Amino acid sequence: MAKKQTVHLKVNGVQREAEIEPRLLLVHFIREQLGLTGTHVGCDTSNCGACTVVLDGKTVKSCTVFAVQTDGGELLTVEGLMKDGKLHPLQEGFKQEHGLQCGFCTPGMLMSTYALLRKNAHPTEQDIRWGISGNLCRCTGYQNIVKAVQYAAGKLAEGGPQ
């Protein structure tokens, strides 16, 4: 086992510090050490996107990032989407538009679409479809996920939380 290293990072707005093996994957760090199990593992080839989180404002597949690479960074996971006890419009949208079934891909979808809406507040259907093309869903056929994102875009345009 290689020597452990110390990382400091902000997770969902809270400063955290941890001693970790250099080879530890970010997804395992999030799930096992931070205990944030909303981020899932669905494949071993970086295809499925169930492990998507937002690191320094950009989406990453946390199965393809070493935890040590996040030192000094800022991480947002699905557990950090709620603000002041209120659901993010995307979370609301997924429920209102039936954008989930088994729920396993949902956290990754939420994080990808969260980043998408930050970049593009008024995405077209095609923008949304391309925006989630790194996230696989086996249940919904994506159509209602598109609607969920449109719902959220609408709410955000009305002046909801960012």
Added chain:
Amino acid sequence: MTIEKTTPEVGGMGHSLKRKEDSRFIQGKGNYVDDVHLPGMVYGQMVRSPYAHARLKSIDSEKARQLPGVLAVITGEDLAKANLAWMPTLFFDKQMVLATGKVLFQSQEVAFVVAEDQYTAADAAELVEVEYEELPVLVDPHKATAADAPILRDDRDEKSNHIFHWEVGDKGATETAFQSAPVKASVHAISQRCHPAPLETCGCVADFNKATEKLTVYLTSQAPHAHRTLFALVGGIPEQNIRVVSPDIGGGFGNKVPIYPGYVCAVVASLTLGRPVKWIETRSENLQSTGFARDYHMTAEIAADQNGKVKALRVKTLADHGAFNAAAQPTKFPAGLFSVCTGSYDFRSAFCEVDGVYTNKAPGGIAYRCSFRITEAAYLIERAMDVLANQLKMDPAELRRKNYIQPGQFPYKTALGWTYDSGNYEGALNKALEMVSYAQLRKEQEEKRKKGELMGIGISSFTEAVGAGPAHTFDIAGIKMFDSAEIRVHPTGKAICRMGTKSQGQGHETTYAQIVAQELGIPASDVVVEEGDTDTAPYGLGTYASRSTPTSGAATAMAARKIRDKAKKIAAHLLECSEADLEWQNGKFLVKGAPSKSKTIQEIAFAAYTNFPAGLEAGLEAVDYYDPPNLTFPFGTYICVVDIDKGTGEIRVRRFVAVDDCGNVINPMIVQGQIHGGLTEGFAIAFMQLIDYDESGNVQGGSFMDYLIPTAVETPHWETGSTCTPSPHHPFGAKGVGESPNVGSPAAFVNAVVDALSHLGVKHIDMPIAPWKVWTILKEKGVVN
């Protein structure tokens, strides 16, 4: 059977209630098996064979054991001492838990390493040294029974790779019909090996408590009760000491029906170590070793007259089951419900035969989002009908219309023995044709052909057979296929329901609550639904084969009606009248002729604990074990429109219209969501998915790099519609639906592509239809250079 609609506040049947389960999922607070974390938990990792067929010469686990943090390395020899090296499959065969003697497919389980953390377990697995001696490999099922084929299963008395021959129907009558028929059409179609690939892989946490001798297994299980019983029967653990908990399940689609070697190894390791053992397979392990689906090599022949009226159907199929016959289907049906292959049509005679063989491939096959081999059957008959239409130069819609079983013929007994409960096939066809503007599309196609452009329209009018039991016909490993519901109404009029089924995304926490709301008038928001814990839920066979609504859904209604019967006695007591004077309306009993005198279900519930009549037991609860009198037979017509790029062979699905009939609907939003999902899976099968093997038995398609799951970009926009033909025997007229889109759609996609190329003489293309296949055909036909 019409359903009286409740208010939206009550949220009974027919309301598109938002799902109760969503709140936790959208907050990342689901509880999937990999989220289970127990004190002292350790991790298992499987060592797998790189060879498809090889003798095991030696396993040296010394180096692995010496790695700090490693707790155990279990091999097949170790398991053999406890008589657990092999386990029974769900279909009269046995399967190696860990290999002894030899391995029979690539990625077969060879040893199980347990360590303090998952990284150490993975390191240690690399250190297990296994020596193999390669043996000749059998990949092609058509060569399985050749004289020079290597015999794979030397553990069996029968020295043959042939597993079973199964036939049904009247062979003589079918032969006679073929001899006299002026028209014969045939197609050879492969329903290729594919994999359900739910986004969550399979796994478990086995927790044996040495002090209490209780084994708790958190398991990705579509059938937790059946799995508990199998653990008891095979492992010799008293059943009261086993608790199986199926937590949130990240999709199943049939993949989570069987018991896999990893589960058994985790249990053995926990029994040995007295610590909780977690085993979660990787995606590659999931695709390469757990239940595959299909791999049916089928020939269908139709005998018809010159007007296109079908007379007889003859089907011959070779089924590749891989190394072990691990089919997960009712024991009387070696080929599942494949004999529903006469489909929606009035065939007077039919004969169907299936032969199963072993090959050096992963064991199976399971029912991938279908009711035991019905996808294969629906695909075959819908392809064959198109071949016949093409041969007769008839419009495929008109050929279907001419041959449908008519509404007046139900209940309809098929030539292969099924009794369809209800149907109106032409109704669904007409609606789909109208939605897609069929006549206009045919005109457009004609014009495009003149210009050399490729456009196709594919129709599929499928019939599904879902909701097993009845118990007299259907069982899994001997356990009859009834299912159950238990409802307890609390003093304040709220309720909890527990079922023998298990949602994997189907929305049971919402839909079962809606059934209670419909039957008792208790708002769905006041009803909690729990499934998956065998210590608390009534016994049931689980969720697959679209059986939850037909069985546990029916049981829920029946249990609710028992509660209503008791509630009536309490109401009579409260209103000081006789039961005969009461009538039930909108969640209350009222006195006939004096409707101001009434008691709501909530008032009655309170009285059930505080003021019940003498001679009546306290409480308001009921349990029901429902044995359906028959399967239910949902159906529909799907129409697909494709445009094909002549230069690249790329296929674009321009439109897809799906008209489904699943009888009375509990929650239209959820049904539509399931249709979307199933169509997307059917789309993947038609165009993208194949688990293939090279001649050495190396699996191709063993990861998401090359086993393709459609993304949002490829996935077409789905247009849905419905007709409603209730099941006459179901308590509220419902049929199952979740699998219909996966069963009905592959043929629509393939028929559309073949239709686009039919003027070039193309009669069939096997799935998955990748652009290169189309491009190759276009090149052969001289359409591209």
